[in-house]
Amino acid sequence: MIFNYYSKLKQLLQQDNHDLDLATNDQFIRIIPNEKKWENDQWKEYIQNVDFQYMDRNQVLSQLKKNFDPSLRSIIYPWIANKTVPSPIDYKLFAQNPCAQDNIIFRDIERTHSHLQFYKSKRKSSKKHVQRASQQLDSVKSIIDEKLLNDFFSLNQRRLFYLLRAYANQDPSIGYVQGMNYIMGLLLFLLDDSNSLFSGEMKAYQMFLFINVKMNWSQTYNKSMKKLKSMVQHVEVLLQQNLPDVYKVICNLDQPFIFFMDQYFFGLMSYKTPLEFSAKILDIFIIQGEQIIFDVLLRVFTLNRNEIKQLYDKDEQTQFIKEILPMSIEKFGIQALIPNSEIII
CATH class of the missing domain: 1.10.472.80 (Ypt/Rab-GAP domain of gyp1p, domain 3)
Structure with missing residues (x-):
């Protein structure tokens, strides 16, 4: 009986020229906008002509839920971040200066998205080496420098370390908290630019600032929780x-x-x-x-x-x-x- 009712509803909607489709399962009955997936050129045109702050959120959300070309993230994410977060001009300074959580970041790099080839370690026994090095760092209060990172981590792991250190220095009231490594690591992977490594890092960092500052996600990590x-x-x-x-x-x-x-x-x-x-x-x-x-x-x-x-x-x-x-x-x-x-x- 219920399916007859919704079949009739679908007919009425179609007669009224609504571009809708109907889906049912054992838990939900849903009306789904039957909107075609945007092609790359449509995304680019939308981003060029529509300010992120004035976009149709439902329309963009519907498109993001579709299987779009992954390369589009390199233009969609900056479109979102550039309008709302200032360009991180002090990134290099924040990345080079040691931070209070360097040792914790150092430990966490090895386990971050380790299933991705992008973050594969330089050595098969790297995890044990990292743990041993981290223990040594704790005992002698050494500074983690480029040489130490080169000894233990691949290029992309080192880039991730600097990104996390930079944020910890930029927002010392929050610093680095476990979990940030997975978000930043995902952003770097998705936004990486093989033609310009620094460009990929900047896109990832700015998007991380958008999430933590504009979306107030940093309050997830503060001490009061x-x-x-x-x-x-x-x-x-x-x-x-x-x-x-x-x-x-x-x-x-x-x-x-x-x-x-x-x-x-x-x-x-x-x-x-x-x-x-x-x-x-x-x-x-x-x-x-x-x-x-x-x-x-x-x-x-x-x-x-x-x-x-x-x-x-x-x-x-x-x-x-x-x-x-x-x-x-x-x-x-x-x-x-x-x-x-x-x-x-």
Whole structure:
């Protein structure tokens, strides 16, 4: 009966010359704008003629959710950042000066997007070498210089180190916090320019400033964690309202709720996730903000609802929920977690 109703609705919409399509599944009935994917020239024309601050957000968001040419990020992201964030003219100075978190950054570089060839280490045993070097640095309070970085890291790992150090120096009230490495690392990979390494770094750095300053994401990392706590509480409310049985399971575990959720906000869902997924999340995030994280998490827990309820051992439940995002991507696919539609009725 319900499908007959929506078939009739679709006919009426089409008669009224609305360019809409209809999709259904077991959880949602959605009206989807049937807009064709923009080609490269259309993107370039839009960026040249429309100021980012006055764009049609729904239209751009709809296009970002489609499979567009990855090379377009090198013009889309600067279009977003250039209009809202001043050019980081002091980047080189910030990158060269040591910062208080140099040792922490040094440790984290090795694990950052290590599945990408772009960030492969120079040595197979690099992880042990890095740990040993880091311990030595702690004991003698040495300064991390170019020679030390050359000994342990590949070119792109060194570039990432300097990017993270620069931000830590530019915003000492926040400094460097674990999770930033995954966002900055993703930006550098997506915006890298083989013809000008420095140009790629500047694009990544400016976009990172856009996220942290213009989008106020730096408040996720501050000592009070006020923004992080607020977002985690919102996830709690979503689960309470939509999946009370799952929420009850999580509450009965021996860990605070934030223990399971902080990784998704600190690294924008790019930790232990495939590149296609993390890049798409980033694309949507820069337009929609943290709403995409809420949407994906609700879908992830909905899809795994029955399996979570069937686990009775607390250790198994804890491990399952801690790894639920990468497992869900592998099990259900990216398309099931990131919906293409915006209007749900």
